[in-house]
């Protein structure tokens with residue numbers, strides 16, 4: 083039973099997320115997803131959707147066997163429970179594959195790290211683009 087772990091913010095869901103999670107799921111027999119905590123997101127703007135609602139949306143997806151909120155202290159903490167065989171990174175996730183694998187080995191984790199380089203270019207293929215589109219529309223309507 084190959085257990086795959088994917089992670090992310092998943093602010094405003096879109097087909098790119100579905101592509102990413104379905105691709106991750108196809109790499110094993112079950113897919114766990116760690117939803118990033120509001121307090122842990124420092125590499126980009128705070129998400130619009132609160133973590134508990136982001137978790138609910140991810141939990142409902144067909145490709146996802148189990149979704150959980152990540153730790154607010156140590157990103158490796160949830161791995162002691164999940165113990166994944168494969169950790170999947172998305173095309174634009176900031177972790178370096180080799181560095182992450184070294185960090186995992188230092189902590190006794192066996193998981194291999196793989197990146198899904200492909201990205202889906204649907205019209206609004208990132209949460210950031212959805213937000214920008216809303217802002218654009220708001221400005222148009224209020225000019």
Ligand SMILES: Cc1cc2nc3c(=O)[nH]c(=O)nc-3n(C[C@H](O)[C@H](O)[C@H](O)COP(=O)(O)O)c2cc1C
Nearest residue numbers: 089090091092116118119122152153156157160175
């Ligand atoms: C192995 C691994 C473990 C992670 N554990 C956590 C965690 O416990 N808590 C958390 O808030 N985020 C966790 N993350 C998510 C990262 O903090 C980061 O938000 C995410 O990978 C960035 O994805 P995004 O920019 O696509 O949203 C983890 C990521 C990885 C790769």
Ligand SMILES: Nc1ncnc2c1ncn2[C@@H]1O[C@H](COP(=O)(O)OP(=O)(O)OP(=O)(O)O)[C@@H](O)[C@H]1O
Nearest residue numbers: 090091092098102172173174201202207208209210
């Ligand atoms: N269009 C896409 N195609 C493939 N993977 C995607 C796409 N959009 C997001 N992902 C992947 O989904 C995971 C979660 O991404 P994230 O929550 O950062 O969404 P996002 O739409 O990229 O948000 P943002 O615009 O804030 O970066 C990441 O691994 C990311 O690479």
